Amino acid sequence: MSLLQVKQVNFSYNSKRLFKGNDQTTNILNEISFSIEEGTCLGLIGTSGAGKSTLGKVILGIQRPQQGQVLFQGHDIYNLNKATQQKIRRDLQVVFQDSYSAVNPRMTAERIISEPLENFERLSVGEKRRRVIELLERVGLSERDLKKYPHQFSGGQLQRINIARAIALKPKLIVLDESVSSLDMVTQSLILKLLSELKDDFGLSYLFITHDIKAAFSISDQIGVLEKGELIELYDSKDQFFSSKHPIVKRLRDSILAEHPRFRTLTTKVKLG
């Protein structure tokens, strides 16, 4: 059985109009179906407004879809009893793009990371601190950072704290919504490396939502392409992305930037010297 199954999910926003009679419905997701196996990463790419983040929210249980089912370990996450809901919330975590707005500015790093531990586990003070230090060290920070506040960290460091919080309860699935997009290239590659290490260590699964094709390819086992609310293609291997004839995929492929100036796609070619 797959860890996560998404079955024919439809989602639309209704906007009530104040002065005009009928409401307006905007379809965001259309008949989305896919599944994520344990220990794998699905990369979801698409342009802005394709519905990537909405899909992430539907999977996390934040936005109830109008139609369709989201099954996590076989349980429908929008139709649960209290006990299973508790368990699923432990196993399902998220890391967002903007690391600063994802933490409380008045909490220290220690309190930020210990929050999920307090909610779900009964630990003594000493034990809790030991766990927090362990987590900090796992994401490349140290005991010295315990008492620091969010504004004392750089964006990359704070994103590590968000990751530490997400892995604190050893979850099964983490939704990474543009988690590396606002970081510079050095930090980005370090975080991507950390994420793939954690995936191997804990047998984690990821839903990696991004518009950055290179980042998606470096971490994902499967790639899905979302466009205007439809999952237009789903690949098991990266080669399929390069051989696809779909016009949207072609357009995406054409807009990938060259990795070497010799292969640039722009009109002005470069000369030596």
Next chain:
Amino acid sequence: MEDILKVKDLHVQVRTNDGSASLVQAISFGIKKGKILGLVGESGCGKTVTSMSILQLHDKKNVDIRGSITLQGRELNGLANKEMRKIRGKDIAFIMQNPMNAFTPVFTIGHQFIETIQSHTGLNKKQAKELAIGVMESVNLPDPAKLLKNYPFQLSGGMLQRVMIAIAACLKPAVIIADEPTTALDLHSQSLVLRLLDKIRSEYGTSILLISHDLGVISELADDVIVMRHGRIVETANVLELFDNPQHEYTKKLLRTRPTLYSQKQPYSYML
């Protein structure tokens, strides 16, 4: 050929209550006509400080700028603010990372576009509007007359960035400073914006200082590259040389660690 913009031995220091801190040190470079100079480095290395120094946008009370910055032979460092205002927007245009913050939300795009043109030329409102529409057409923006009536929030980020570039290019400046012009945009808008910058440099002969942390952007557009780290230049080279044969350890590390679509077994040629 003469350098259009030349920076020589630039040092920037900021004074704080705890003493002064150095932001950038010994920065020297030049850009020739119609060339694109890429400036790469991780966050906090002094890329934006350098570009703000060229435009003299630092607060003079707290920030010391030493060294020489010349535009077509004219010294900019220490120039009175009144003189600088004539240069900004006309001789040196600036494109920011986030187009949403670059516009005032309370005025229409047309109002802001025409204001920019009129503050640097003697054109009347009708002529300025015609010029604006002409430039927007030449950068392939759809239905310019209608766009000018829109407010900034009615446009997508990619669209707004292209309007920003149209404003920057309309007075045919000698230099455009593009500070992370595509970082906030999605893939498709990113390639449109890069194409646009390339078009402007080849049609108007504008020199561009392209600041980016994305080596993909640099390899698409730059002719020469400066690599910065901790406020200093660690390497300056032609873009092909830099990618083929990086000299400095830090540059090598940058090239080695970036995410790539191709594994070691399948080098870049796999794509062609």
